[in-house]
Amino acid sequence: MDLLNDLNDAQRAAVEYIDGPSLVIAGAGSGKTRVLTYKIAYLLAKGKDLYSLLVLTFTNKAAKEMVERIRKMFGETFYIRQKYMGTFHSVFARILHVESDKIGFPSDFTIYDEADSRSLLKSIIKEMDMNEKVYKPAAVHARISMAKNHLISVDSYESDSDIINQDKRAKMPEIAKIYREYVQRCRLANAMDFDDLLVYTYRLFIERKDVLEKYGNLFKYIMVDEYQDTNYVQKKILSLLYNAMQEKAICAVGDDSQSIYSFRGADIDNILSFTKDFPSQDGKEAKLFKLEQNYRSTQTIVEAANSLIHHNRNQIQKEVFSKNDKGEKILYKPAYSDKEEALIVAKNIQRIKRQDDCGYDQFAILYRTNAQSRSFEEEFRKQGIPYRIYGGLSFYQRKEIKDIIAYFRLVANPDDEEAFKRIINYPARGIGATTVMKIADCAHQNQVSFWEVIGNVEHYGLNVNKGTQTKLEKFRLLISSFIDRSHTLDVYELGDAIIRESRISEDIMSGKNADDLARQENLEEFLSGMQTFVAGRQEEGRMDEAYLTDYLQDVALLTDADSEGEKDEPRVSLMTIHAAKGLEFATVFVVGLEENIFPSPLAAISVRELEEERRLLYVAITRAEKHCILTNAKNRFRYGKMEFDNPSRFIDEIDASLIEGGEEAPESSFGGGRSSYGGYGSEGGYGGRMPWDRDRSGYRRDYQNSKPVASQFMADPKPAFASSAAGSLCEGCRIEHQRFGIGTVLKIEGTGENTKATVEFQNAGTKQLLLKFAKFTILS
Numbered sequence: 218m219d220l221l222n223d224l225n226d227a228q229r230a231a232v233e234y235i236d237g238p239s240l241v242i243a244g245a246g247s248g249k250t251r252v253l254t255y256k257i258a259y260l261l262a263k264g265k266d267l268y269s270l271l272v273l274t275f276t277n278k279a280a281k282e283m284v285e286r287i288r289k290m291f292g293e294t295f296y297i298r299q300k301y302m303g304t305f306h307s308v309f310a311r312i313l314h315v316e317s318d319k320i321g322f323p324s325d326f327t328i329y330d331e332a333d334s335r336s337l338l339k340s341i342i343k344e345m346d347m348n349e350k351v352y353k354p355a356a357v358h359a360r361i362s363m364a365k366n367h368l369i370s371v372d373s374y375e376s377d378s379d380i381i382n383q384d385k386r387a388k389m390p391e392i393a394k395i396y397r398e399y400v401q402r403c404r405l406a407n408a409m410d411f412d413d414l415l416v417y418t419y420r421l422f423i424e425r426k427d428v429l430e431k432y433g434n435l436f437k438y439i440m441v442d443e444y445q446d447t448n449y450v451q452k453k454i455l456s457l458l459y460n461a462m463q464e465k466a467i468c469a470v471g472d473d474s475q476s477i478y479s480f481r482g483a484d485i486d487n488i489l490s491f492t493k494d495f496p497s498q499d500g501k502e503a504k505l506f507k508l509e510q511n512y513r514s515t516q517t518i519v520e521a522a523n524s525l526i527h528h529n530r531n532q533i534q535k536e537v538f539s540k541n542d543k544g545e546k547i548l549y550k551p552a553y554s555d556k557e558e559a560l561i562v563a564k565n566i567q568r569i570k571r572q573d574d575c576g577y578d579q580f581a582i583l584y585r586t587n588a589q590s591r592s593f594e595e596e597f598r599k600q601g602i603p604y605r606i607y608g609g610l611s612f613y614q615r616k617e618i619k620d621i622i623a624y625f626r627l628v629a630n631p632d633d634e635e636a637f638k639r640i641i642n643y644p645a646r647g648i649g650a651t652t653v654m655k656i657a658d659c660a661h662q663n664q665v666s667f668w669e670v671i672g673n674v675e676h677y678g679l680n681v682n683k684g685t686q687t688k689l690e691k692f693r694l695l696i697s698s699f700i701d702r703s704h705t706l707d708v709y710e711l712g713d714a715i716i717r718e719s720r721i722s723e724d725i726m727s728g729k730n731a732d733d734l735a736r737q738e739n740l741e742e743f744l745s746g747m748q749t750f751v752a753g754r755q756e757e758g759r760m761d762e763a764y765l766t767d768y769l770q771d772v773a774l775l776t777d778a779d780s781e782g783e784k785d786e787p788r789v790s791l792m793t794i795h796a797a798k799g800l801e802f803a804t805v806f807v808v809g810l811e812e813n814i815f816p817s818p819l820a821a822i823s824v825r826e827l828e829e830e831r832r833l834l835y836v837a838i839t840r841a842e843k844h845c846i847l848t849n850a851k852n853r854f855r856y857g858k859m860e861f862d863n864p865s866r867f868i869d870e871i872d873a874s875l876i877e878g879g880e881e882a883p884e885s886s887f888g889g890g891r892s893s894y895g896g897y898g899s900e901g902g903y904g905g906r907m908p909w910d911r912d913r914s915g916y917r918r919d920y921q922n923s924k925p926v927a928s929q930f931m932a933d934p935k936p937a938f939a940s941s942a943a944g945s946l947c948e949g950c951r952i953e954h955q956r957f958g959i960g961t962v963l964k965i966e967g968t969g970e971n972t973k974a975t976v977e978f979q980n981a982g983t984k985q986l987l988l989k990f991a992k993f994t995i996l997s
């Protein structure tokens with residue numbers, strides 16, 4: 218078949234095998250996702266209906282890209298509805314919206330996002346008179362989420378002594394109680410959190426064999442991307458569906474070296490037990506395919522990534538090679554400070570952009586934690602480099618947008634407690650916190666929703682004065698009028714009415730400062746997003762379906778990597794490595810490669826966690842097609858104070874012959890090369906010898922054999938930076954400052970305690986230093 222000509226033999230074999238279960242295990246960039254895409258096309262060409270394919274991708278965006286590719290193969294007129302293609306959460310939310318009444322959940326349920334879940338937990342913790350400092354909502358949520366993803370119900374949780382003991386050790390013995398209340402409150406609000414979308418799907422399939430059978434008959438093929446990151450409940454759901462299929466066919470693709478979600482319950486063993494979990498019709502094992510050629514990256518990048526991952530003991534051995542160009546070495550650029558790190562990245566972006574004549578969208582900055590984006594944002598803004606942040610606060614998480622969406626949610630599902638609390642007094646309508654507390658009490662005593670209470674104030678004995686009662690009634694009428702219109706207006710028209718009549722527009726449009734303008738832009742962006750949604754529906758001829766819930770579902774389930782934002786100009790992408798999974802960029806910067814950041818300090822305690830951190834770096838490096846640049850900062854402002862960190866041990870683990878750089882800027886000041894580098898970590902005042910300071914790749918060994926030019930600096934190892942050197946400072950001296958890096962002294966003024974030096978730093982501009990406090994060493 219022509220279609221398959223642009224696949225290699227191994228990929229082609231994997232695509233063409235459609236008669237039973239198969240697993241493709243292969244390294245990064247070897248075409249796993251491509252195999253799935255072509256397999257869909259292949260099945261369609263063989264006459265299968267798109268509806269009969271269940272395709273689970275890691276992001277909604279990935280699903281959309283698959284559809285686009287298939288469209289290209291079949292011609293633009295090919296009409297595709299991607300109802301059963303998307304993330305586990307979005308596909309099963311779609312199924313639940315049709316079927317949830319069969320397990321006693323009204324189908325217009327709301328989806329609580331992470332913020333809603335935490336806010337509800339916060340209320341519960343407060344109501345139960347527990348200490349919020351001990352019972353941190355995020356930590357409690359993580360525990361509950363872990364339980365749900367392992368299908369541990371409240372009852373089993375309570376009666377499991379291991380779990381209870383763990384909670385006791387974590388000083389949160391009452392989590393079981395919170396869990397119980399949380400589940401009840403979600404029920405009462407007719408809401409499901411993210412984990413519930415999986416848990417209730419599982420229950421639906423267990424409790425209603427007829428529903429399971431329906432989907433078992435419908436699906437002719439199941440495909441799963443990134444299988445290594447599936448968790449227990451996901452595997453269980455797949456397995457139920459699989460067993461219900463008439464002809465059993467599933468294809469999962471994954472890479473155990475890229476399993477990076479165990480903190481969310483992902484189980485790397487799923488990939489190992491796949492062949493057992495999904496036996497073929499005649500009881501045989503699933504067919505295993507291996508892909509070995511990486512098409513994404515240069516040889517050097519592939520080899521560097523391989524050399525790193527080989528340090529993991531628990532890894533399936535596999536070959537990955539590239540026939541692309543050898544390419545440049547991995548560039549390693551250490552910086553003095555986070556500020557300088559951002560500068561180095563910006564400079565290299567400009568350099569490569571000129572050199573390769575490419576757009577800003579060819580670059581990605583990948584970091585371990587979201588908080589690290591700040592220094593890059595500042596530098597990029599200063600230099601006018603357009604960028605976009607994925608993650609952190611995604612568009613739909615911003616306050617003004619969440620407020621508007623809360624109106625939508627309440628219209629779709631008036632029992633939604635979190636939405637109710639969010640807008641009962643926004644924009645301000647004189648309904649204070651005390652009133653809300655009273656409503657909450659009343660609702661809990663009577664086991665009804667907030668909305669039910671304000672609709673029947675007297676019946677439930679809500680104790681508020683006449684004035685407040687009038688205000689509540691006005692609010693109720695406002696929302697009711699939207700509810701009435703929601704049956705006739707489209708989402709955009711409804712949004713427009715809500716924004717005007719609730720007076721949100723007045724609130725947002727009146728301000729004139731920069732923040733207000735940003736909010737106004739967001740509001741406009743939001744409205745145009747709704748227009749796009751409506752237009753899409755019209756195009757598909759689906760104006761009749763209840764699409765307010767659909768719209769809300771789309772919005773609630775957007776993942777970090779899904780948000781696209783303005784497409785007007787190419788931008789540098791900034792994101793966490795977790796969000797970058799499956800993506801590729803011509804140039805990738807992996808930043809913040811420091812002990813205490815990457816590997817994360819928590820990971821240092823166990824081999825298992827350390828291996829996961831290593832896989833995370835493997836994922837990061839393998840996103841790069843042509844250039845991969847690693848950076849770290851010796852000094853970094855964190856948690857409000859200056860922190861000193863050694864370079865990440867992972868840098869040492871990459872085959873040294875594949876890396877260049879590593880010298881301090883500028884290159885000549887320390888005798889060059891990487892030799893100067895180890896001096897900091899192994900002897901300086903803020904490092905000392907670390908257990909992992911092995912003499913392996915050459916950094917430290919080189920250092921020990923070489924005679925550093927900066928002998929003054931090295932002669933005074935403790936502390937490495939000292940103001941005692943100030944006595945011999947002269948104009949024209951070159952110094953290395955702890956924060957500002959290398960600079961030349963222009964002028965010295967004053968005497969004794971008040972001596973000041975004016976120093977021009979290479980990367981931090983000109984600064985005046987009071988020598989008494991300044992921390993620097995003299996270089997020459």
Ligand SMILES: Nc1ncnc2c1ncn2[C@@H]1O[C@H](COP(=O)(O)OP(=O)(O)OP(=O)(O)O)[C@@H](O)[C@H]1O
Nearest residue numbers: 223224225244245246247248249250251512513799
């Ligand atoms: N046979 C091929 N010919 C040309 N290009 C290919 C071929 N196979 C894969 N590619 C390209 O190589 C890149 C990587 O492929 P793909 O994203 O499918 O890999 P992957 O195994 O899913 O990677 P990851 O593990 O990062 O998810 C893509 O740009 C893809 O189009």
Ligand SMILES: [Mg+2]
Nearest residue numbers: 249250251799
């Ligand atoms: Mg992939």
